[in-house]
Amino acid sequence: MDERDLDRQLVERAQRGDKHAFELLVSKYQRKLARLLARFIRDPSEVEDVAQEAFIKAYRALPSFRGDSAFYTWLYRIGINTAKNYLVAMGRRAPTATEFNSEDAEGFEDAEQLRDVNTPESVLMSKEIAHTVNNAMEQLPEELRNAITLRELEGLSYEDIATIMNCPIGTVRSRIFRAREAIAERLRPLLDTGKDKRW
Amino acid sequence: MKEKLSAIIDGELEGDIHAHLGRLRTDPDLRAAWDVYHLIGDTLRGHTSPAIAPRVISRLSEEPTVLAPPRARSTVTRIGRYGMYAAASMAAVAVVAWTAFPGWHTDSQLAGGGVATTAEIPAENLVVNLPASDVENYLLAHQPYSHVSAMQGVAPYVRSVAEERRAAGK
Amino acid sequence: MDFAWRAWHPVRVLPFLLPVSAAIAQTDTSALQWLQRIYAASEKLSYAGTFVYQQGQRVETSRIVHIVDSSGPGERLETLDGVPREIVRTGDEVVCYLPASMTVKIDKQPGRRPFPAILSEQLKDVSDNYTVKKGEIERVGGYNCQVVTLDPKDRMRYGHRLWADLNTGMLLRAKTFNEKDEMLEQFTFTQIKIGGNIGRDQLKPRYSRQSKDWRVEDSGAIRANLAETGWTIRSKPPGFRTVAELIRTVGGTGGVGHIVLSDGLAAISVFIEPATSKRPAPHAGLARQGAINVYTRPVGNFWVTVVGEAPAESVKYIANAVEYHK
Numbered sequence: 001m002d003e004r005d006l007d008r009q010l011v012e013r014a015q016r017g018d019k020h021a022f023e024l025l026v027s028k029y030q031r032k033l034a035r036l037l038a039r040f041i042r043d044p045s046e047v048e049d050v051a052q053e054a055f056i057k058a059y060r061a062l063p064s065f066r067g068d069s070a071f072y073t074w075l076y077r078i079g080i081n082t083a084k085n086y087l088v089a090m091g092r093r094a095p096t097a098t099e100f101n102s103e104d105a106e107g108f109e110d111a112e113q114l115r116d117v118n119t120p121e122s123v124l125m126s127k128e129i130a131h132t133v134n135n136a137m138e139q140l141p142e143e144l145r146n147a148i149t150l151r152e153l154e155g156l157s158y159e160d161i162a163t164i165m166n167c168p169i170g171t172v173r174s175r176i177f178r179a180r181e182a183i184a185e186r187l188r189p190l191l192d193t194g195k196d197k198r199w
Numbered sequence: 200m201k202e203k204l205s206a207i208i209d210g211e212l213e214g215d216i217h218a219h220l221g222r223l224r225t226d227p228d229l230r231a232a233w234d235v236y237h238l239i240g241d242t243l244r245g246h247t248s249p250a251i252a253p254r255v256i257s258r259l260s261e262e263p264t265v266l267a268p269p270r271a272r273s274t275v276t277r278i279g280r281y282g283m284y285a286a287a288s289m290a291a292v293a294v295v296a297w298t299a300f301p302g303w304h305t306d307s308q309l310a311g312g313g314v315a316t317t318a319e320i321p322a323e324n325l326v327v328n329l330p331a332s333d334v335e336n337y338l339l340a341h342q343p344y345s346h347v348s349a350m351q352g353v354a355p356y357v358r359s360v361a362e363e364r365r366a367a368g369k
Numbered sequence: 370m371d372f373a374w375r376a377w378h379p380v381r382v383l384p385f386l387l388p389v390s391a392a393i394a395q396t397d398t399s400a401l402q403w404l405q406r407i408y409a410a411s412e413k414l415s416y417a418g419t420f421v422y423q424q425g426q427r428v429e430t431s432r433i434v435h436i437v438d439s440s441g442p443g444e445r446l447e448t449l450d451g452v453p454r455e456i457v458r459t460g461d462e463v464v465c466y467l468p469a470s471m472t473v474k475i476d477k478q479p480g481r482r483p484f485p486a487i488l489s490e491q492l493k494d495v496s497d498n499y500t501v502k503k504g505e506i507e508r509v510g511g512y513n514c515q516v517v518t519l520d521p522k523d524r525m526r527y528g529h530r531l532w533a534d535l536n537t538g539m540l541l542r543a544k545t546f547n548e549k550d551e552m553l554e555q556f557t558f559t560q561i562k563i564g565g566n567i568g569r570d571q572l573k574p575r576y577s578r579q580s581k582d583w584r585v586e587d588s589g590a591i592r593a594n595l596a597e598t599g600w601t602i603r604s605k606p607p608g609f610r611t612v613a614e615l616i617r618t619v620g621g622t623g624g625v626g627h628i629v630l631s632d633g634l635a636a637i638s639v640f641i642e643p644a645t646s647k648r649p650a651p652h653a654g655l656a657r658q659g660a661i662n663v664y665t666r667p668v669g670n671f672w673v674t675v676v677g678e679a680p681a682e683s684v685k686y687i688a689n690a691v692e693y694h695k
Contacts, residue, residue: 026252044248052255064428091577152244158211177201177202180205180236263562334676340638
């Protein structure tokens, strides 16, 4: 099983009526999609609206997703279409084909700076989250930091990471888990702040 | 449990994950872990934004639950009850393949429809091409008059959609 | 409706039942009544839902809203995947928004039958050309439906199978079959709300055709007698007769003759378009997608294109029968 299988299984569950499975996909791809839309839509609150719209459209269109492409690729196209519609409906020029038809939907990684969001709280929150994660990373024991970096930033499989780090796969799995938990522990107080669990 | 979740997220858990996906539904701690592990990964990659998921989830709760119809096997569905086989004499036809539509190939059913006459032209030798947008215009003009369409409102207009899609999405 | 229609009891009289003549006694009359119900439902009912159109391997999902109230009927369809597309119908005008090409196509439909959509002569045509029978009760989208089958009596038309909600007659699934009983296409509602309060705001298109960025293709159409211009259809396939004749604009080209033939259920359109230098000349040929066949042939300085949800034989037959005499 690989990550694409995981998505496919979640989609199939959703197609059989398990809405929660779709919610997991939303949680997983929300930021990636928002990042994509921000390339075309300047206003961050509009990005949120359009992203939301795209997810709902994707949910309604689930019956026609047949697993020929990866779920995110399909979601990406729906996101693009939704953004296009939105821009056109707002009377703005729809971007040209080259701007929209970027092929590397799955490989898209954006090294841009933190984009400003419109409310002071969310600016602060974004920065705090990034800050907390970075700090936590620095404080991790080296082998945990390496493991999670190789996984999240290099996208390597456990097997490859095991080869690079010269350890058993089980150890890779455990290190990645412990890294995540260590960072999560630092994040939890931040995320639990206030009733508004927007993060 | 969370360690298994961590492996599942990376697509690295062997075996059937259904039980685990089920537990994600019922265990709030596990669900929170799913959210925060993904947040960590996104943050490391520089994907930051306010969370959109809570609003989507609350809207989803109002959406009618989607159920996908059973997957289409193929167009060849034999319905025994409707035996209407008559001897066919197919005049020669020039088959036009609407190009570039994935999954839509030269229709071999046309050739296989009955007794071939001498003038039949094999599909592969044909180069002709009907501009997709022309057909779309004809289809749009035609739809309102179909009584089959009358039963379905504007629903059959989706038939015309494919042509525009091909014309636009080269 | 708060009680179940049990239309297979012939004694129960439906309010819109038309007298059934002896000539169509062979066909199951209660099945024909179901056909009437289906037509009436599609005109009278307000509904909103999601449906899937399937043809071959192609599956597409769309959202449709249909409202009937004191301001009249209105309808909107929006594709949910693929190239964005929106179609809005109010009264007899259909507006089609195509954002991919920034085009708006506007089509007025004179000659479209007003409610009730199916008249007795049309019913007679249907029973002449199809054997109409009731099938089982099956479930679609959570509703119990009466299956109605229309078997073609010859090879000039396709067969149909319809699933109509027992309570309201609303058509929830429709399949088209060719002469080999292979399914050509299917429409199925996966989710639908029938009746109740559906806000008219759901008919509003996303787009504004007033915006300068859109290219507007207005298709004006007027009734015409094409025989006066020299065009005739020498003979028609059995069961088909002319139901409309117009001169219209199609795809920006004016002066296109449009004749509609029908067998009571399926319609076939004949377009007679002057060959212009603007676009590359099409070649004669047959094309098909799902249940629709298209056949084009040159006649003098014109292109004759026949389009219909009927087998290739019918479409070709008609195309070859189009003649021009000065």
